[in-house]
Amino acid sequence: MTEADPPGYELPLLLFAGFRSLIDELHTELAALGHTEVRPAHGFALQAIGPYGASATEIGRRLGVSKQAAGKTVDRLAALGYVERADDPSDARRKLVRLTPRGLDMLTRSAEIFDRLRANWVHQLGADRVTQLESSLRTVVPATAFPVDVPGWFG
Template identity: 70%
Template sequence: MDNMVDGTEKVNRVDGMGKGPAPEAVADAPGYELPLLLFAGFRTLIDRLHAELARQGHPGLRPAHGFAMQAVGVRGATASEIGRRLGVSKQAAGKTVDRLIALGYAHRADDPADARRKLIRLTPHGIDALRRSAAVFDELRAEWAATAGADRLRDLEATLRAVVPPHSFRLDAAGWLGGS
C-alpha cells in the first residue's frame, strides 16, 4: 500500500475496526489529517443519521434539508432570511424551500406582522424529522461513547469547544462548501 502523500510519509489512521495504531500512537500526524478526520467523523454521523431517518419514514430528507429546516426555525423565516442563514442566495434558498414544501416538511404562510411577506414554516412532518434527528444523534453519540469511551468522548467534545469559537455554530456549511 502506498504510504506517501506529496512525497511525505503518511501516518496510518485508526479505522475504527481495530486496525491501525492505537490513537495514542498517532502523536505526530500531519496537519492535513485533522480536518479530514473531523470531516470524516461529521460525514459518518450525517450518513448514519439519514439512513436511520429513511427507515423511520423520512426517505427523501437530505443533509441540506436539515440545515434548511434549522434555518427556518420554530418561528418561521422568509426565503431571504433562510438564504442569509445558509450563506446562499435568495434564489438558492427558494429552491431548497420549494423542495421542502414538495416533500411536506414546510409550507408558506402569511406573516402576521407584515401581509406583504411570506413566512416558511415547518409542518408537523418537518418537526417530526427534527425530533427524530435529535434522538438519532443521541443514539449515535452513545455508540461513539461505547466505542471510544465516555470519558474520551467528553474530553474530545470539551477540546473542540475550547478550540472552536462559539460563533462557529452556523448553518452556512452548504454555501461555504459550494463557494457561494
C-alpha cells in the first residue's frame, strides 16, 4: 500500500488527531487566560446552552446525553461560574440555564483562539490547502448544524 493509497482506517484517525491537537492547544491557551478548570465537554455544553439559555432537558438532547448527565455538567459549570440557573420568563415551572459573563468570556476567547489556530495551519500548510481541506470536508460532511453531541456520542 502506498502513501497515495493509505488504509481506510487512517482517515478517521487523522481527522480525530487534527481535532484533538486543536482542542488541546485551545485548552492550553484558555488555561493561561484563567480558564484552568474548563474541559472539552464543558465547551460543548456551553455551545448547547447557547446565547439564549436552555433547559436541562434541551441541553441533554443537544448533547446526546440524559437529562441527569446534563444536570451534572450544568452543576459543575455553575460551580465554576460559567452558567447560572434562572426562572424561564415564558414558563414559571421551568428553569433556564444561562451563560454568565465568565461563560461568555470563555466562548469569546475560544473563538479568538480558534482563529489563531487556523492561522497557524494556514502558515504551515498555506491558505489554499487549508481552504481546500475545509471545502472538501463541507462536501462530505452532512449539511446539518455543527454537532455538539460529541460527549454523548463518545459515551
